[in-house]
Amino acid sequence: MRIDPLYILPNLFTGASIYLGVLSISYAFMGRFGVACWLVLMSLIFDGLDGRVARLTGTVSKFGVEFDSLADIIAFGIAPAMILFFYTGFHYGKFGIVSAGVYVVFGAVRLARFNVTTNNNEPNVFIGLPIPAAAVFVVSWLLFAMDFNTDDYELSSMILHFLMFASLIVSLLMVSNIRYPSFKKMSFEKISFGKIVVGLMLVLAILFIYPVLTIVTLITIYVCFGPLRAIYYLFIR
DSSP states (O other), rough: OOOOOOGGGHHHHHHHHHHHHHHHHHHHHHTTTTHHHHHHHHHHHHHHHHHHHHHHHHHOEEEEEHHHHHHHHIIIIIHHHHHHHHHGGGGGTHHHHHHOOOOOOOHHHHHHHHHTTTTSSTTEESSSSOOOHHHHHHHHHHHHHTTTTTTHHHHHHHHHHHHHHHHHHHHHHHTTTOOEEOOOOOTTTOOOOHHHHHHHHHHHHHHHHHHHHHHHHHHHHHHHHHHHHHHHIHHHH
């Protein structure tokens, strides 16, 4: 049976995401935690490209969907959990083990539920926190704590205490019914090209000057948006 070479292209991006996830675990085991965290963030780029390339080339397939889920559980489930555990989780004993395990299991549940219900969900929202967002939350806060590790050890310890408990909350958010906005099908038709370029340049400039702080701020706002929105509609409206 002849295979269209175009079908290989999106799966190459998925494979790259898996490989970066495995590399991040390896670097975390060697104690190079900063590199491990940035590798998880890099795998996010390939994870975003594979689906878009598949849609652009008309090569969306059932195999690609399943392969992407397996990539996500490695790059955004196992890798962040292992980095967090190797860096600080082992200091917490059984709680650290449970925290890492719950994160991976709930991440897998989130992916399985998404695959089963994806055709029934609203196109502009996610039901539950997406696992890539959860991974970015964990590794960006880890990078943030590392920035203070040498200058302000007490502040770094406080951030890590917060992150250990926040990782459990993030795990619960992944399997919750709280809605989060999806940016996959955003329409830029009503926004002028000039405004898009200006906005993009501003974001890139801020990222260049304060990369970790910018990522931490944006992802924390996104993670908190879901529960705050749910509270607003439940009690106010």
